Amino acid sequence: MADKRSALATNMRQNVAFYSAIAMLVALYLVYNMLHPRGFSAAVLIQNSNESVAIVFLAMAQTVPVLLGGLDLSVGAIMTLANCIASEVVNGSPLQIVLGMIITLATGTAFGLVNGLIVVYGRLQPIIATLATGAVAVGLALFIRPVPGGNVDDDISWALTNDLYEFVDTYGLFDADAGWFQTISWIPVPLLIVVMIAFGVWLPFKRTVTGRTIYAIGSAEGAAYMSGLPIDRAKIAAFTLAGFFAACGGLYLAIQTSSGNADITQAGAYTLNSIAAVVVGGTSLLGGVGGAIGSLVGALILRVISFYFRIVSIDPLLQPLVEGLVLLVAVSLGAFRTLRVKNQLNLFR
Amino acid sequence: MPIDSPIVKLSGVSKHFSGTRALEGVDFSCRSGTIHGILGENGAGKSTLIKILSGVLQPDAGTIEVSGEAVRFSNPDQAAVSGIVCIFQELSLVPDLSVADNISIAAPPRTRFGLIDKRAQNRRAEELLARIKCEDVDPNSLVRELSLSRRQMVEIAKALGKDPKVLILDEATSALTSRDVETVYGLLAELRAAGVASLFISHRMHEIDKLCDMLSVFRNGQHIETFAKGAHSEGEIVKLMIGREVTAHYPPKPAPVPKPAYLTIDKLAWEGQLKGIDLRIGKGEIVGLGGLDGQGQKELLLGLFGVLRGLQGEVAILDNPCRPGSPAEAKSAAMRIALVPEDRKTEGLMLAMSIADNLLAASYDRVSDGPFINQDKARQAVSEGIAKLQIKVASPDDIVSTLSGGNQQKVVIAKWLMTDPDVILLNDPTRGIDVGTKQEIYKLIRELADRGKTILLYSSDYAELIGCCDRVAVMYDGEIVAKLSGGAITEEAIVAASLNVGTQSSLPAAGARHG
Numbered sequence: 128m129a130d131k132r133s134a135l136a137t138n139m140r141q142n143v144a145f146y147s148a149i150a151m152l153v154a155l156y157l158v159y160n161m162l163h164p165r166g167f168s169a170a171v172l173i174q175n176s177n178e179s180v181a182i183v184f185l186a187m188a189q190t191v192p193v194l195l196g197g198l199d200l201s202v203g204a205i206m207t208l209a210n211c212i213a214s215e216v217v218n219g220s221p222l223q224i225v226l227g228m229i230i231t232l233a234t235g236t237a238f239g240l241v242n243g244l245i246v247v248y249g250r251l252q253p254i255i256a257t258l259a260t261g262a263v264a265v266g267l268a269l270f271i272r273p274v275p276g277g278n279v280d281d282d283i284s285w286a287l288t289n290d291l292y293e294f295v296d297t298y299g300l301f302d303a304d305a306g307w308f309q310t311i312s313w314i315p316v317p318l319l320i321v322v323m324i325a326f327g328v329w330l331p332f333k334r335t336v337t338g339r340t341i342y343a344i345g346s347a348e349g350a351a352y353m354s355g356l357p358i359d360r361a362k363i364a365a366f367t368l369a370g371f372f373a374a375c376g377g378l379y380l381a382i383q384t385s386s387g388n389a390d391i392t393q394a395g396a397y398t399l400n401s402i403a404a405v406v407v408g409g410t411s412l413l414g415g416v417g418g419a420i421g422s423l424v425g426a427l428i429l430r431v432i433s434f435y436f437r438i439v440s441i442d443p444l445l446q447p448l449v450e451g452l453v454l455l456v457a458v459s460l461g462a463f464r465t466l467r468v469k470n471q472l473n474l475f476r
Numbered sequence: 477m478p479i480d481s482p483i484v485k486l487s488g489v490s491k492h493f494s495g496t497r498a499l500e501g502v503d504f505s506c507r508s509g510t511i512h513g514i515l516g517e518n519g520a521g522k523s524t525l526i527k528i529l530s531g532v533l534q535p536d537a538g539t540i541e542v543s544g545e546a547v548r549f550s551n552p553d554q555a556a557v558s559g560i561v562c563i564f565q566e567l568s569l570v571p572d573l574s575v576a577d578n579i580s581i582a583a584p585p586r587t588r589f590g591l592i593d594k595r596a597q598n599r600r601a602e603e604l605l606a607r608i609k610c611e612d613v614d615p616n617s618l619v620r621e622l623s624l625s626r627r628q629m630v631e632i633a634k635a636l637g638k639d640p641k642v643l644i645l646d647e648a649t650s651a652l653t654s655r656d657v658e659t660v661y662g663l664l665a666e667l668r669a670a671g672v673a674s675l676f677i678s679h680r681m682h683e684i685d686k687l688c689d690m691l692s693v694f695r696n697g698q699h700i701e702t703f704a705k706g707a708h709s710e711g712e713i714v715k716l717m718i719g720r721e722v723t724a725h726y727p728p729k730p731a732p733v734p735k736p737a738y739l740t741i742d743k744l745a746w747e748g749q750l751k752g753i754d755l756r757i758g759k760g761e762i763v764g765l766g767g768l769d770g771q772g773q774k775e776l777l778l779g780l781f782g783v784l785r786g787l788q789g790e791v792a793i794l795d796n797p798c799r800p801g802s803p804a805e806a807k808s809a810a811m812r813i814a815l816v817p818e819d820r821k822t823e824g825l826m827l828a829m830s831i832a833d834n835l836l837a838a839s840y841d842r843v844s845d846g847p848f849i850n851q852d853k854a855r856q857a858v859s860e861g862i863a864k865l866q867i868k869v870a871s872p873d874d875i876v877s878t879l880s881g882g883n884q885q886k887v888v889i890a891k892w893l894m895t896d897p898d899v900i901l902l903n904d905p906t907r908g909i910d911v912g913t914k915q916e917i918y919k920l921i922r923e924l925a926d927r928g929k930t931i932l933l934y935s936s937d938y939a940e941l942i943g944c945c946d947r948v949a950v951m952y953d954g955e956i957v958a959k960l961s962g963g964a965i966t967e968e969a970i971v972a973a974s975l976n977v978g979t980q981s982s983l984p985a986a987g988a989r990h991g
Contacts, residue, residue, distance in 0.1 A: 137616045334591040336584060339577060346572035353532070353568035354634075355553030355582045415572035469747055469785045470778065471802070472823065 144409030145421045147460070152424050155431045162438050169290060169313045176315040177288050177383055179430045181206065183321050184376030185397050186404035186426035187329065187419040188369040193405050195365050196345040196414030197253030201242060201261030202373040203398035204268070207389055209235040209377025211268040214277025214387025217378070224280050231381075232374045238264060239370015243363035253366075261398070268389035275388040277381070284385050287316050317379070321423065324375060328368075329419040337364045345414020372419075404429050407457050428457065481544055483508045483673050484529065484560070484642055489538030491524050493878075498524040500697045502538070506690070508641070511664055511674045513688035513705075515717055520910070521697040522677055526644050529675075530562035531555035542642075553582065559641030563631050563648045569619045576601035576615035579634045604633040609659045624651045624818075625769045632660065643667060644675040647908050649683060651936075653769045654974070661687060681710060693717055714911060725915065726943030727922040732962050735761050738930045739798075739899055741780070744789035749775045751954040752789070757899075757932060762925045764945030764965075765934040767974045772954040773934040774818060777901045780932075781815040782806040793899065807838060807895050814838075814897035816888055816905050824888035825876050832858045832872040834887050839894040861890040866916065882913030889917070893924075900924060902933045906940060918944055938970050952976040 139146060160166035185202050192199040209231050216227035238260070245256045286297040292312035296303040303312065332338045340361035343351035352358055376397075381387055401422075402412075408425025410417025432453050436446055468474055482505035491499040499521045506512040516522045527533040528540070531549030540547050542558045549555040552562070569578050576597045577584075585596035601615035610629045619627055628651045635643060645664075649657050664674050664687060678684055684691065685705070692702040693716040700716055708716070735758025744753040750772050757763045765773045779787050782800030791798045793811060800806035806813040817823035825834050835858050836843060843853040858872045865886040869879065876887055885905060892900065902921070906914045921944060925931055935941050941948045947961040950973035958973035960966075 133614075134616055137614065141618060331589075331591055334594075336592065339573065339581070339584075339592065342573060343570040343581065346570045350568045350570050353552055353564060354570070354578075355551060355556055415570075470775075471783045471785065472778065 142409070145418070145424070148407060148409050148421060148424045148428065151457075151460075152428050152431065155428060159431055159434055159438070162435075164438075169315075172313075173288075173290055173315040173317075175430070175434060176317040176321075178434075179427055180317045180321055180379045180383070181376040182397065182400055182404065182430060183423050183426040184324075184372050184379065185401040186408065186422040187325065188372035188376070189398075189401035189405050190408075190410055190417065190419040190422040191341065191365040191369045191372075192253055192257075193402075193410055193412060194341050194345045194414055194417060195253070195362060196348075197246070198402065198412075199242065199257045199366065199369050200254060200398055201238070201257040201264055202369060202376075202401055203394035203396070204261035204264035205235050205238050205370055205373035206377040206380065206397060207391075207394040208238065208264040208268040208271075209374040210380045211272040211277070211377075211387035211389050213378045213381035214272060214279060217283065217381060218278050218280045224283055228378060231378045232371060235374020235377060236367055236371040239367040239373070240363065242370065243366030246366060247359045247362050257366075261394070265389065265391050265394055268387075272387045272389050275386060275390075277385075277387040279381050279385045281385070284382050287320070287379075287382050290315050291319070317383075320379070324372075325420060325423050328371075332368065333418065337361050341365050342415055345411075346416070400429060401426070403454055403458070407454075429454070432457075482506060482541075483543055485541040485544075486525075486529075487539050487541075489525075489528060489535045489540070491528060491533060491535050497697050499528070499535070502694075502697075502699045504692060504699050504702070506642070506673050506675060508673050509668055509671045510689045511668055511676055511687050513684040513691045514675060514677045514694065515684065515691060515713065516694035516910070520694040520717070522694055523646070524697075525694070526562060526646055526675070526677065529555070529642075530560055530644060556582070556638050556640075559639070560644070561635045561638045561640035561642070562644040562646065563635045564646055569627055569631055569634070571620040572618060574616050574618055575605075575613055575622070575630050578619055578630060579604055579615075579637055581634070582638070600637065601633070604637050605630075607636060608633055608656075608663060610656075623770050625653050625656060628652055629656055629659075632663075636663075640672060642673045642675065644677075646677045649678060651769070651907075654971075655768075657683075681713075685710070717911065725918075727919045729922075729946065730926070732946060735759060738794060739780075739932075740790070740792045742790040742792075744776070744779060744787065744791060746775060746779055746784050746787050749954050750779065750787075753954075753956055755949055755956065757930050759930055760925050760928050761947070762921060762931040762933060762945045764941040764948040765932060765951060766938065766941050766948050766970050767951040767957075769936060771951040771974075773951050774903060775954075776951070777815060777903050777932065777934060780806075780899075780901060781813060807897070812896070812898040813901065814892035814895055814899070815901040816892055816903060818903040818907075820881075820885055820888050825884060827875075827877040829876060830873045831862075831867075831869055831876050831879070831887060834876045835861045835872070835891050835894065838891050842894070857894060861894050864893065865890045865920065880910075882909045885909055885917070886913065889920070897929065899930045900932070902931065904934055904936055907936065938967050941965065941970060942967060950974055 160171070163171060165171055185206055188202045189199055212234055213227065213231040216230050217224055218227065242257055242260050245251060245260065246253050249256065282297055286294045290312060291314050292303050294316050295301060295308070337357065337360060340351060340356040340358065343356055344358060344361060348358070404426035405422045406412060406425070407428050408417065408421035408423065410421055433450065441449055485505040487503055489499055489502045490497070502525065504525070514522050514525070524533065528535050531552045531554050534550065542560065547558055570581065579601045580597045584592045585600060587593045598615045605611060605613050605615070608629055610633065613622065613626055613630065619630065622630065628648065632648065649660055652660065667674060676684065676688055688705055690702060690704055691713070693700040693713065695717060737756035738759040739757045741753055741755040744750055753776055755763070765776065767773060775784065778784050780791060782802045782805055787799065798811050800811055800813065805811065821827060826837065832854070836854055839857070840849060843850055843857050862869060862872060867883050867886045867890065869883070876884060879887065889905065906917055921931060921933065933945060942965050945965065947959060948965050948970060949956045950958040950960070950970055952974065957976050958969070960969055
């Protein structure tokens with residue numbers, strides 16, 4: 128028992144950044160709901176979840192290359208590309224819809240794979256390689272969808288952007304009014320999707336040798352090599368996984384908006400916000416420390432902060448300024464730990 | 477396989493690096509169930525030999541046989557599969573992963589689904605750590621949180637976990653506490669009984685003498701001689717290594733004269749790791765810091781150099797309080813303190829930068845006109861520094877990491893001498909350095925003292941404290957437990973004080989402080 132407790136204490140100490148991010152999110156969201164006229168209602172929760180999915184996926188996508196010690200500037204572009212592809216193919220018969228989703232995700236994943244291959248075999252710095260491939264992705268997206276629009280199956284749009292009740296009801300899976308179902312029928316589907324992918328893909332991946340190699344590379348690439356770890360494979364896998372997460376974001380965006388839009392500005396903004404979310408979520412830009420779940424929380428923190436603008440009256444012209452200041456404060460919180468460091472050498476790993 | 481055939485055999489192995497030869501036509505073999513010492517100065521080719529054996533480098537010419545079969549390793553992984561495992565001098569641990577993760581890093585235990593089995597991994601780590609008596613290391617703690625000596629033990633546990641047939645230890649004991657060194661000795665004997673061949677590289681002669689069955693001497697990239705222990709005397713071995721006669725190990729000490737205190741340390745305390753240090757060091761005096769690893773010696777030096785926050789107590793140079801808030805302040809004209817840090821690879825050098833840039837790093841203000849670096853002055857300062865310490869460089873513009881360990885350390889020392897310090901703090905400056913360079917450094921330290929510098933030298937090698945220092949302060953658990961001077965500086969006295977025996981009436985739990 129004492130052993131378990133000390134293991135827990137060790138875990139808490141090693142993940143201070145992550146746990147403080149969770150605490151911050153809970154506090155922010157509670158206050159938001161208290162201030163909101165319709166706070167603590169299912170409608171608010173569903174709307175907020177819907178608006179958070181894309182950035183959460185992008186933050187998770189960005190996490191993997193950052194853990195390597197790199198940056199992926201193409202995540203927003205891959206999302207945009209996936210979004211445009213989905214707006215073409217996610218419709219028709221149920222089989223066609225599923226196939227369309229698979230095509231969308233596969234394209235994004237393949238794009239990530241190409242990023243990885245270029246970084247590993249082209250021996251380029253990730254930041255510059257992905258700057259170039261990101262431009263290619265947006266170019267392809269524009270080619271597919273020169274003007275915004277497209278067609279996404281209405282049923283799937285409705286079912287995936289509401290609560291579980293509507294999902295079950297839309298597809299007539301079972302009696303949605305069944306008594307046992309009441310306790311969980313309020314849960315928003317987007318929230319479930321995010322949680323399922325985060326915990327179903329990221330957590331197992333982290334426990335593979337490839338996953339751990341990514342941490343090892345970011346922490347000390349030389350030591351990783353000397354330990355005989357599969358470095359090339361891990362780097363390729365990292366960018367591939369980033370492509371997959373980014374495609375998830377793009378697919379959801381298409382389902383949520385029922386359309387595709389090759390918006391270059393939006394792609395860039397999403398990429399930059401994903402980096403901010405990664406940092407707020409406790410992942411070190413130097414690599415080796417952090418994780419996608421932290422980034423999920425970080426992205427939610429950024430979203431909740433922007434939700435505040437709806438209920439607190441601030442001149443829309445001042446919004447970017449306030450948003451920037453809040454972000455600065457949020458990322459500064461992580462720097463407080465350095466004030467407690469007594470041996471100044473420990474400030475520089 | 478006949479019993480007598482070597483487990484590893486190299487024939488005609490050569491390796492060149494951009495013009496310089498690191499190994500030339502080396503024939504070398506070692507047998508199962510032996511501990512085989514490899515001796516040579518830095519730059520003699522030992523590191524290259526090890527790197528070739530363990531798959532980090534590929535030879536330009538020659539063949540390698542393992543158990544009679546020709547092999548070619550293109551990476552460390554393949555060597556490990558053939559049973560050759562190396563414990564490197566530069567640690568191969570990943571700081572942000574846990575101890576258990578690191579120990580099983582290449583081939584972790586898996587669950588049915590192919591995922592890493594954390595519980596089995598922790599159990600495995602505990603077993604391996606228990607084998608080397610490191611039960612105090614928590615498998616869940618991050619490697620970053622461990623002291624250098626604990627990291628080294630984890631490194632050894634990691635190597636053991638690979639079930640080696642040939643275990644290479646490259647200066648693996650240089651960072652260890654005396655207790656751990658004994659554990660490693662025991663382990664090597666155990667492995668020998670189990671038929672493992674150990675290749676042991678060390679600069680500590682008594683270690684080699686105590687442990688090894690066979691010795692091989694390398695010089696200038698060539699294999700000079702392999703012989704059984706006892707075939708040559710210590711003096712003969714040193715002669716084989718450096719190819720010249722060694723007369724005196726340490727420069728003669730001047731007659732002890734009491735010197736007025738120049739640096740005064742009073743009741744210095746920090747975070748429970750320094751508990752009231754009192755020490756006075758005179759101008760022209762070399763004071764040694766002794767004791768087991770991790771008793772606060774490093775913290776004392778860092779504290780004096782302005783790295784630690786929240787120090788308590790007084791430090792003064794003559795009568796002026798001297799409490800720098802940063803290394804920049806410590807080296808300023810008011811204080812003139814220099815520190816040669818413990819780990820030259822991370823704290824001493826910027827490995828990717830040129831020798832010239834590294835030499836100038838602490839003294840740019842001396843070679844600048846206003847905000848601009850004066851290239852002429854810089855060049856002159858660099859060539860003076862190189863000449864003063866006789867650093868063997870092809871060109872000052874070469875990257876510093878291309879130098880051998882001994883020459884790298886000379887660069888670090890030269891860098892600080894260029895600031896013209898009055899107080900010189902040295903943290904184990906000869907660790908992992910060849911005999912020749914060590915002697916040059918001893919001579920230099922004495923010359924500096926003769927020129928009126930105040931020197932505080934921490935060394936993990938007792939012989940060095942005895943040979944170099946005018947006085948020795950031995951630390952134990954954040955305190956100075958003994959101050960020795962003159963003829964009282966003996967190995968027995970230092971060892972006894974290090975273990976804190978004989979100075980107090982009660983025996984302390986000597987193992988309790990490790991960790």
